[in-house]
Amino acid sequence: MDDAIVFTLNGKQVRYAGSATARLLDVLREDYRLTGVKCGCREGECGACSVILDGRLANSCMVAMGRVDGGTVTTIEGYRETARFKALDEAYASVAAVQCGYCIPGMVLASECILAKNPHPSEAEIRVGISGNLCRCTGYNAIVKAIGIAAKEGEGLW
Amino acid sequence: MREISEPVPKKDHAAKMDGSAVYVADWPHKDMLHGKFIRSPHARARVVEIKLPPLPAGYFAVDKNDVPGINEVHIVMDDTPVYANETVEYIGEPVLMLVGPDEDEVKRLADETQVVYEELPPVLGIRNFDTVFFDYRYDKGDVAAAFAAADQVYEEEFETGYQEQAYLETQGMIARYSDGKVAVHGSMQCPYYIHGAVAKATGLAADKVRIAQDITGGGFGGKEAYPSILACQVAVAAYKAGGRPVRVVFDRREDMEYTSKRHPSLCVYKAAVKDGRVTALDIDILYNAGAYTTLTAVVLQRGVIAASGAYNIPNLKVRGKGVKTNTAPSGAFRGFGGPQTFFAIEMMMIHIAKALGEDSLAFRLRHLARQGDTTSTSGRYHFPVPLPAMIEAVDQASDYRRKRAEYSKAQTGRFRKGIGMSLWFHGAGFTGSGERDHIKAVARLRKRPDGRVEVLASQTDMGQGIKTTLCKIVAKELSLPLERVFYENPDTDRVPDSGPTVASRSLMIVGELLRQCAIQLRERWRDGEEQTVEEHYKEPDFLLPFDLDHFQGDAYPTYSWAVAAAEVQVDSLTGVQEVLGAWGSFDAGTPIDQNILRGQMEGGFLQGLAYASMEQMEADGKGRIRNNSLSDYIIPTAMDVPVMEAQAYVEEYPDGPYGAKGAGELPTVGGAAAYLGAVEQALGGASLGRIPFGAEDALSVLRADAPKEVG
Numbered sequence A: 001m002d003d004a005i006v007f008t009l010n011g012k013q014v015r016y017a018g019s020a021t022a023r024l025l026d027v028l029r030e031d032y033r034l035t036g037v038k039c040g041c042r043e044g045e046c047g048a049c050s051v052i053l054d055g056r057l058a059n060s061c062m063v064a065m066g067r068v069d070g071g072t073v074t075t076i077e078g079y080r081e082t083a084r085f086k087a088l089d090e091a092y093a094s095v096a097a098v099q100c101g102y103c104i105p106g107m108v109l110a111s112e113c114i115l116a117k118n119p120h121p122s123e124a125e126i127r128v129g130i131s132g133n134l135c136r137c138t139g140y141n142a143i144v145k146a147i148g149i150a151a152k153e154g155e156g157l158w
Numbered sequence B: 001m002r003e004i005s006e007p008v009p010k011k012d013h014a015a016k017m018d019g020s021a022v023y024v025a026d027w028p029h030k031d032m033l034h035g036k037f038i039r040s041p042h043a044r045a046r047v048v049e050i051k052l053p054p055l056p057a058g059y060f061a062v063d064k065n066d067v068p069g070i071n072e073v074h075i076v077m078d079d080t081p082v083y084a085n086e087t088v089e090y091i092g093e094p095v096l097m098l099v100g101p102d103e104d105e106v107k108r109l110a111d112e113t114q115v116v117y118e119e120l121p122p123v124l125g126i127r128n129f130d131t132v133f134f135d136y137r138y139d140k141g142d143v144a145a146a147f148a149a150a151d152q153v154y155e156e157e158f159e160t161g162y163q164e165q166a167y168l169e170t171q172g173m174i175a176r177y178s179d180g181k182v183a184v185h186g187s188m189q190c191p192y193y194i195h196g197a198v199a200k201a202t203g204l205a206a207d208k209v210r211i212a213q214d215i216t217g218g219g220f221g222g223k224e225a226y227p228s229i230l231a232c233q234v235a236v237a238a239y240k241a242g243g244r245p246v247r248v249v250f251d252r253r254e255d256m257e258y259t260s261k262r263h264p265s266l267c268v269y270k271a272a273v274k275d276g277r278v279t280a281l282d283i284d285i286l287y288n289a290g291a292y293t294t295l296t297a298v299v300l301q302r303g304v305i306a307a308s309g310a311y312n313i314p315n316l317k318v319r320g321k322g323v324k325t326n327t328a329p330s331g332a333f334r335g336f337g338g339p340q341t342f343f344a345i346e347m348m349m350i351h352i353a354k355a356l357g358e359d360s361l362a363f364r365l366r367h368l369a370r371q372g373d374t375t376s377t378s379g380r381y382h383f384p385v386p387l388p389a390m391i392e393a394v395d396q397a398s399d400y401r402r403k404r405a406e407y408s409k410a411q412t413g414r415f416r417k418g419i420g421m422s423l424w425f426h427g428a429g430f431t432g433s434g435e436r437d438h439i440k441a442v443a444r445l446r447k448r449p450d451g452r453v454e455v456l457a458s459q460t461d462m463g464q465g466i467k468t469t470l471c472k473i474v475a476k477e478l479s480l481p482l483e484r485v486f487y488e489n490p491d492t493d494r495v496p497d498s499g500p501t502v503a504s505r506s507l508m509i510v511g512e513l514l515r516q517c518a519i520q521l522r523e524r525w526r527d528g529e530e531q532t533v534e535e536h537y538k539e540p541d542f543l544l545p546f547d548l549d550h551f552q553g554d555a556y557p558t559y560s561w562a563v564a565a566a567e568v569q570v571d572s573l574t575g576v577q578e579v580l581g582a583w584g585s586f587d588a589g590t591p592i593d594q595n596i597l598r599g600q601m602e603g604g605f606l607q608g609l610a611y612a613s614m615e616q617m618e619a620d621g622k623g624r625i626r627n628n629s630l631s632d633y634i635i636p637t638a639m640d641v642p643v644m645e646a647q648a649y650v651e652e653y654p655d656g657p658y659g660a661k662g663a664g665e666l667p668t669v670g671g672a673a674a675y676l677g678a679v680e681q682a683l684g685g686a687s688l689g690r691i692p693f694g695a696e697d698a699l700s701v702l703r704a705d706a707p708k709e710v711g
């Protein structure tokens, strides 16, 4: 009777009764009003729509809802409640790594995935880790620097 | 370092960081109507008939007949129609908009709409123009005599392609008409430009038009004029919708293919050399305007004025034409006409030096303009030209001279290296008397009874940090903590017209106006009262008046300066080029915030390098732009230029706040020649004159029997 898609969204279990072919990006933005998930292309090219899906960074515009069933999704709205976010927040602010902000929710989640895998990444590793997230404003240096600062200042968090 | 330069957390940081910032696409839109454009599939055609499918209740179409005012978008000239007239002039030109409550249904109806066209032969390609929108010319000295007396004469052609702004947030606008007033909000740089345009298109009085900026996800010039067009189209739809808001948010392909980009250019430079010095330049410039004039006049003016670069060339003849082709109108992009001619003059100087057997940097140093020299338009460099010191700073950071010498030796391995350097300026603020005659900026401060101070200005923050820097200036003059000074996104119902957020003018001009406001408020401050103070722009009195008809006088009050070096490695097997490092020195006067200036330098510098290397966009033989996605038009990722160092050089400008001058555009303007100069060296001394320069281009140089020589 119930073929709803059940998944964990920002720590809470939710039931999605819509189509299994709907895009996760659209569902997050429209159905759950999580507009921190940005749409920059809908083609998997920009990373603005990044979420953490089962522990890995994913472009939500390329994920069908069927894939999410039983899984765990974290968006910026969930992640911002964490101590790790706070460390990244301070680090990004300290070097003015946020310009127009459109890439930033995705960048923050990419930062989390880099540090979760490797709490002490090299600059090169950071650059690889955010290479799926386009930023047209910053030239990336400040973001790379911010992730390095968060790793240092947030010692023990990751 | 001045105290004001010390970095602070940006005013807009928190909301953008935690995802709560509301951009135009983020407004709840369950109750909005969605608009979708039906666009011309032809580069040029007559619109014969529009055949609409049966429209369900609540769905309607909007076209030129629905424009309540005048079917023209007010920009510089007003030739851009809100909705297409009898003809369409480029692929993608909107003929009509379908509007309705369900987005999918609107799409279906749009697919079923048929427009019958009678195709007309288009004009495509910058060389094939038959309509000249603008034709400028100026002279300095006696070019004919200099050429007659020359030892050598060199001639070369330079070509640049489109560059797409690729702001990460696409264009979008929401409009609503109620109680006789139209309100539009969305992603934009210039609320008052839109205000004027919407008033004209709707025929409504100025006080019946309200324009408000939403948080804007990047602009880079792409949201200077284009939002006026989109706002008029959406406002007209809202006028017809009778109270329901109408929303249009572009998808990426629509945005990349049909909105404005940097003008492609074709420049022919002829130089007279006498005793090893360039004595005259005879320059012909073509900018591809696309189908309508939009901002071409002003973009071209800036390009024409910068045609002789940072050099003191006594004799000049410069002609610049903005020509029509049947492609999407070109427009503003950071640098605004400067990158094209700076690319040309830098390559020209490098090539002449090579022909003369002189080191290209030494050659350029010998020609540099100095304080007190006349500019290309016979104005003055009133302030010091710090390029020599900046060159030394970049040389030190990049090891340019040593590498240049090393890489000039024959390279035979698979990977070959080169390093290049370029020098440039950016005229700060509007060209000529635009600020005085057209903009007439007004800025205000309002003190609340609780002692908090609000900045009232029409400057938009699209990421560049203007909210923070303007507040910093006011807080400093009033000795208030920064938290007590605030700046909301501009709304024309609430703020005066302090001018558009363009031309690297906001901090220099409006920042200084607000500093004056703060001084006024400080002197009149009364605790517990609401107080408002206002300041109006006054032109600095040292200026030699600019005559736009003849391009004579001070085109700019002052200049921001830059030097960049780029080191490139070319894979001789594949032609693939890799930037090993890029180093820049940028003089934008006093940084009002070191971090913010650094962000402008780094972001802008990367855009300037990518312009020459990877950002490739072309219209095909039918006038269609095929590079319309982020997989077909490649912008840099974090891995493309892993070593990029930008340093600030400070030459204070006395008429800017605390010595600040234009910062936003400067870093993008001139990196291209540093890049191509490096590629030339890596390719064994070829002479190149075209950007973007890709792997295929490198391979064809490597395959050619001998590199082509200039001159």
Ligand code: FES
Binding pocket: A038, A039, A040, A041, A042, A043, A044, A045, A046, A047, A048, A049, A050, A059, A060, A061, A062
């Ligand atoms: S919106 Fe998903 S990658 Fe661009």
Ligand code: FES
Binding pocket: A097, A098, A099, A100, A101, A102, A103, A104, A134, A135, A136, A137, A138, B168, B217, B218, B463
């Ligand atoms: S801050 Fe604008 S795209 Fe990254």
